[in-house]
Amino acid sequence: MTYCVGLLLDAGILLLSDTRTNAGLDNIATYRKMFLFENPGERAIAIMTAGSLSITQTTLARLSDANEDADSARSILRAPTMLQVAEIVGAMLSDVTTEIAAKMERMSQTAKASMIVAGQRKGGPMRMFLVYPEGNFIEATPDTPYLQIGEHKYGKPILDRVIEADTTLADAEKAMLLSMDSTLRSNLSVGMPLDFAVIERDALRISRTRRIPDTDEGFKRMSNAWSEELRQAFQRIDPL
Amino acid sequence: MTYCVGLLLDAGILLLSDTRTNAGLDNIATYRKMFLFENPGERAIAIMTAGSLSITQTTLARLSDANEDADSARSILRAPTMLQVAEIVGAMLSDVTTEIAAKMERMSQTAKASMIVAGQRKGGPMRMFLVYPEGNFIEATPDTPYLQIGEHKYGKPILDRVIEADTTLADAEKAMLLSMDSTLRSNLSVGMPLDFAVIERDALRISRTRRIPDTDEGFKRMSNAWSEELRQAFQRIDPL
Numbered sequence: 001m002t003y004c005v006g007l008l009l010d011a012g013i014l015l016l017s018d019t020r021t022n023a024g025l026d027n028i029a030t031y032r033k034m035f036l037f038e039n040p041g042e043r044a045i046a047i048m049t050a051g052s053l054s055i056t057q058t059t060l061a062r063l064s065d066a067n068e069d070a071d072s073a074r075s076i077l078r079a080p081t082m083l084q085v086a087e088i089v090g091a092m093l094s095d096v097t098t099e100i101a102a103k104m105e106r107m108s109q110t111a112k113a114s115m116i117v118a119g120q121r122k123g124g125p126m127r128m129f130l131v132y133p134e135g136n137f138i139e140a141t142p143d144t145p146y147l148q149i150g151e152h153k154y155g156k157p158i159l160d161r162v163i164e165a166d167t168t169l170a171d172a173e174k175a176m177l178l179s180m181d182s183t184l185r186s187n188l189s190v191g192m193p194l195d196f197a198v199i200e201r202d203a204l205r206i207s208r209t210r211r212i213p214d215t216d217e218g219f220k221r222m223s224n225a226w227s228e229e230l231r232q233a234f235q236r237i238d239p240l
Numbered sequence: 241m242t243y244c245v246g247l248l249l250d251a252g253i254l255l256l257s258d259t260r261t262n263a264g265l266d267n268i269a270t271y272r273k274m275f276l277f278e279n280p281g282e283r284a285i286a287i288m289t290a291g292s293l294s295i296t297q298t299t300l301a302r303l304s305d306a307n308e309d310a311d312s313a314r315s316i317l318r319a320p321t322m323l324q325v326a327e328i329v330g331a332m333l334s335d336v337t338t339e340i341a342a343k344m345e346r347m348s349q350t351a352k353a354s355m356i357v358a359g360q361r362k363g364g365p366m367r368m369f370l371v372y373p374e375g376n377f378i379e380a381t382p383d384t385p386y387l388q389i390g391e392h393k394y395g396k397p398i399l400d401r402v403i404e405a406d407t408t409l410a411d412a413e414k415a416m417l418l419s420m421d422s423t424l425r426s427n428l429s430v431g432m433p434l435d436f437a438v439i440e441r442d443a444l445r446i447s448r449t450r451r452i453p454d455t456d457e458g459f460k461r462m463s464n465a466w467s468e469e470l471r472q473a474f475q476r477i478d479p480l
Contacts, residue, residue: 153393157422161470170479177480182397210480218480229473230401237465239410240417240450240458 001189002150004033004048005159005176006116008128008140011169012200012207013118016176017048018150018184020191034195035060037067039077040205043121045085046197050149051113051133052100059096059113063089082119082127086137089117094135114149122204154186155179169198174222181223194219241429242390244273244288245399245416246356248368248380251409252440252447253358256416257288258390258424260431274435275300277307279317280445283361285325286437290389291353291373292340299336299353303329322359322367326377329357334375354389362444394426395419409438414462421463434459 004017017033031053038044047063049056066072066088074092076085093115104111117137118128128140130147140147142165148156155178162175173196183190192214200207212219244257257273271293278284287303289296306314306328314332316325333355344351357377358368368380370387380387382405388396402415413436423430432454440447452459 151393153391153426154397156426157394157397158470158474160426161467162474171474174474174477174479178474178477186393186396186400212480216480222477222480225477226473227401229476230398230470233466233469233473234398234402234411234414234418236469237414237418237462239414240452240456240462 001187002033002050003148003152003155003180003183003187003190004050004116004150005146005148005152005155005179006046006048006118006128006140007146007163007167007172007176008118008126008165009145009163009169009172010166010201012198012203013046013120013126013128014169014172014176015046015048015116015118015195015197016180017195018180018190019193019195020189021053022189028191030191030193032195034197036197036206036209037077037119038206041122042204043077043119044199044203044205045076045082045117045119046199046206047089048116048149049113050115052111055093055096055100055111055113056115058100059089059093059115062092062096080121081124082121082129085119086117086127086129086131086139089115090131090135090137093131093133097133116147116149119199120202120204126199126201151183151187151190154183158182169200173198177219177222178226181226241427242273242290243388243392243395243420243423243427243430244290244356244390245386245388245392245395245419246286246288246358246368246380247386247403247407247412247416248358248366248405249385249403249409249412250406250441252438252443253286253360253366253368254409254412254416255286255288255356255358255435255437256420257435258420258430259433259435260429261293262429268431270431270433272435274437276437276446276449277317277359278446281362282444283317283359284439284443284445285316285322285357285359286439286446287329288356288389289353290355292351295333295336295340295351295353296355298340299329299333299355302332302336320361321364322361322369325359326357326367326369326371329355330371330375330377333371333373337373356387356389359439360442360444366439366441391423391427391430394423398422409440413438417459417462418466421466
């Protein structure tokens with residue numbers, strides 16, 4: 001499985017993904033699930049993926065091909081709006097899923113994938129979409145400023161408590177990392193290293209990226225500090 | 241859906257369940273999901289249920305019938321060990337599921353249910369089992385002293401951090417309630433009131449039960465205090 005979370009805040013877009021991929025418990029590998037596209041000063045787009053690796057890799061490869069083909073109508077670097085970017089990704093994902101499903105069906109198997117697509121184009125608003133395997137999508141709004149794919153339940157409570165549209169980038173980054181930390185602790189199918197990225201409002205470029213390996217001292221410290229805080233908070237709660 | 245959690249600790253067995261049942265989003269009702277059986281001084285048994293209400297109600301009705309039928313070999317109040325209690329519940333659940341599945345199949349639908357069965361019989365150890373729809377089961381152990389059914393992911397992180405076999409009953413009760421609180425906040429299909437019960441080690445009776453309605457001031461205070469503690473703890477965490 002996977003855990004990816006994207007926040008669409010007043011101050012910008014934040015993205016965090018794990019990298020664990022498995023085909024059965026004895027075939028575990030590390031694959032990047034966050035893909036960044038930019039034309040600095042004009043647009044910045046991030047895509048995060050969950051689900052069948054064969055589907056997500058093929059979809060991303062075709063999206064990259066379309067960007068390099070000047071005649072393609074499916075370039076996310078040339079689409080005039082973020083809505084059209086989401087539509088291109090949705091159509092590509094749906095096409096690839098249908099192709100692969102036809103092959104899988106012969107073996108009575110299924111494969112699916114979903115994606116988070118976020119970004120901003122010059123003159124347009126920041127937008128973030130969750131694209132379903134069928135190619136349709138939903139959009140983050142100020143009422144629900146975050147989207148998750150993969151193993152989303154373990155890390156949802158902390159987001160529900162902390163994240164609002166006007167949360168600062170620093171607080172939002174912390175909340176995302178703690179949300180990921182809860183997921184890592186409770187679910188083996190989600191694993192380090194992590195990929196983190198920020199697209200600040202109106203920056204029109206990828207403002208910051210960071211890969212966080214399992215040896216990262218800062219992340220370990222944060223994780224331990226959070227455990228200790230929770231333990232102490234727990235002790236302070238009066239029984240019912 | 242449902243959230244039920246059972247703890248098997250050195251000091252005793254604790255059980256907590258919600259009561260929300262839904263058939264579609266516009267048909268929501270309150271049904272007890274915790275069922276207690278005791279022959280005080282000889283045995284105490286608790287069963288919690290998740291899944292299709294038609295299956296769980298029929299299974300519980302037949303278990304009750306078997307208790308009243310002096311000739312029945314399927315009485316959980318007469319079974320010589322907790323293992324055999326789990327086997328009786330598993331067989332009954334599997335039989336009912338198969339019967340109902342035959343009816344559902346005609347409509348291309350499926351129905352399933354799972355249960356947590358816990359208790360102690362005089363002279364035997366406390367034991368707790370998770371019974372699957374197929375009737376097979378797994379058992380809680382000192383390494384994994386809790387079992388969950390239904391919407392188990394939201395409330396798992398707090399249990400993973402706090403619960404050990406030697407956790408006190410008071411701390412365990414608090415952790416269960418906070419685990420339920422996280423689930424209630426993040427998932428609409430889990431709802432108040434809650435049913436709580438304790439079977440203390442070697443008490444051989446239901447030591448304590450409590451129904452916690454949504455108007456319960458203590459639970460509200462605990463829930464708000466936990467939110468506030470989390471918010472403050474979050475503020476104290478240093479950014480990465």
